Amino acid sequence: MDHFSYRNGVLHAEDVAIPAIAEAVATPCYIYSAATLTRHARVFRDALAVLPSTHIAFAVKSNPNLAVLKLLAGEGYGADVVSAGEMDRALAAGIPAAGIVFSGVGKTAGELLRGLQAGIGQFNIESEEEGVELAAMAAGLGLTARAALRVNPDVDAGTHAKISTGKAENKFGVAYDRAAGIYARLSALPGIEMRGLAVHIGSQLSSLDPLEAAFAKMGDLMRAIRAQGQVITHMDLGGGIGVPYKADEVFPSPAEYAAMVARVTQDWGVTLMFEPGRVIAGNSGVLVTQVVRVKEGVAAPFVIVDAAMNDLARPALYGAWHDFWAVTPGGDKMVANIVGPICESSDTFAMGREIDVMQAGDLAVFRTAGAYGATMANTYNSRALVPEVMVHGDQWAIVAHRIDPATILAAEQVPDWLK
Numbered sequence: 477m478d479h480f481s482y483r484n485g486v487l488h489a490e491d492v493a494i495p496a497i498a499e500a501v502a503t504p505c506y507i508y509s510a511a512t513l514t515r516h517a518r519v520f521r522d523a524l525a526v527l528p529s530t531h532i533a534f535a536v537k538s539n540p541n542l543a544v545l546k547l548l549a550g551e552g553y554g555a556d557v558v559s560a561g562e563m564d565r566a567l568a569a570g571i572p573a574a575g576i577v578f579s580g581v582g583k584t585a586g587e588l589l590r591g592l593q594a595g596i597g598q599f600n601i602e603s604e605e606e607g608v609e610l611a612a613m614a615a616g617l618g619l620t621a622r623a624a625l626r627v628n629p630d631v632d633a634g635t636h637a638k639i640s641t642g643k644a645e646n647k648f649g650v651a652y653d654r655a656a657g658i659y660a661r662l663s664a665l666p667g668i669e670m671r672g673l674a675v676h677i678g679s680q681l682s683s684l685d686p687l688e689a690a691f692a693k694m695g696d697l698m699r700a701i702r703a704q705g706q707v708i709t710h711m712d713l714g715g716g717i718g719v720p721y722k723a724d725e726v727f728p729s730p731a732e733y734a735a736m737v738a739r740v741t742q743d744w745g746v747t748l749m750f751e752p753g754r755v756i757a758g759n760s761g762v763l764v765t766q767v768v769r770v771k772e773g774v775a776a777p778f779v780i781v782d783a784a785m786n787d788l789a790r791p792a793l794y795g796a797w798h799d800f801w802a803v804t805p806g807g808d809k810m811v812a813n814i815v816g817p818i819c820e821s822s823d824t825f826a827m828g829r830e831i832d833v834m835q836a837g838d839l840a841v842f843r844t845a846g847a848y849g850a851t852m853a854n855t856y857n858s859r860a861l862v863p864e865v866m867v868h869g870d871q872w873a874i875v876a877h878r879i880d881p882a883t884i885l886a887a888e889q890v891p892d893w894l895k
């Protein structure tokens with residue numbers, strides 16, 4: 477459920493008419509609904525309340541906006557970060573260091589050090605090599621790093637290949653068969669407190685079955701590690717729950733997810749950790765765009781919008797579907813190709829899509845853009861970095877300003893020899 481709806485024929489974000497924001501901020505811009513974020517955060521948290529001991533770390537990569545993190549901090553969420561930059565954002569939003577999980581397959585020595593100095597709650601280490609490095613660094617500083625070992629369970633998540641992470645050939649985690657040995661070796665080192673295992677098999681999962689299979693394998697591994705004498709008090713089950721991008725899609729609910737987790741983990745005796753991203757942020761945001769012009773095509777007209785693949789990369793990268801709604805639909809429909817202005821054909825949001833009839837100047841939104849939207853934006857074609865707005869009831873505020881091409885140009889310089 478979200479808080480984007482038509483009132484008197486005009487699409488609103490909560491109680492604010494979207495044209496009012498578009499006029500003030502200009503397009504393209506992202507709009508997040510605080511009520512939707514709050515609702516999703518609570519539904520997920522309340523669903524997990526059937527489990528004895530949990531920690532929820534929002535996957536910052538899905539939406540790292542400071543205001544979004546602040547809102548989630550207020551809902552008791554920790555953070556799952558994958559870079560020092562994300563860690564700084566989580567800390568700036570008031571998320572306690574102890575509630576932060578530092579994940580990532582390529583944490584640099586500098587990032588490990590920053591995490592140690594900040595007192596990060598848990599490092600999810602992705603290799604024996606990283607664990608040895610972290611332990612030595614912590615021991616040298618007289619500190620102890622709390623850590624979990626990320627394991628690759630070799631389970632097919634059944635999602636898009638580019639967002640699958642749990643197959644043996646993927647770069648993430650340590651091989652399942654080697655994990656118990658690595659855990660034992662790392663547990664014996666000074667400077668590191670091995671406290672658990674972590675798993676994340678992919679994103680936008682439409683079925684709970686691969687998650688259940690992965691968690692069951694992790695339970696077996698946990699028992700084997702305990703049997704060989706090491707301690708496990710925490711199990712991080714990652715994120716990955718999908719959301720509907722089309723109105724008629726049905727996805728597992730947080731309650732169904734929690735029931736599955738409860739069933740699989742009932743005798744584990746650990747604190748369960750979760751790293752949801754998309755399920756919290758996805759449907760809480762839209763990307764507002766304006767039609768530049770409608771151009772005749774061969775099979776269907778091209779609706780050229782002022783948003784592009786640099787603002788919302790998912791259709792170009794994964795062939796992802798985002799619903800496209802007119803902000804003030806007239807009732808008639810047309811079949812069109814929706815494209816951006818960037819000079820490559822991958823800058824296509826949809827082909828042959830039935831949409832509301834659109835004309836130059838009309839406003840529209842790409843739905844379900846709150847996760848992996850603005851966070852993946854860039855400035856290709858020397859376009860601006862897209863701004864972000866948050867709505868709260870009848871209030872709204874810019875939560876990330878547009879960064880103009882001129883500002884980006886100002887960061888560049890011509891070397892002396894070219895002057």
Ligand code: LLP
Nearest residue numbers: 535676679680715716717751752753754848
């Ligand atoms: N934990 C780890 C270790 C992850 O790698 C991810 C996502 C998450 C948690 C959060 O997953 P979620 O609950 O959001 O599915 N850019 C892609 C998605 C990449 C996901 C990367 N990892 C997209 O736009 O679909």
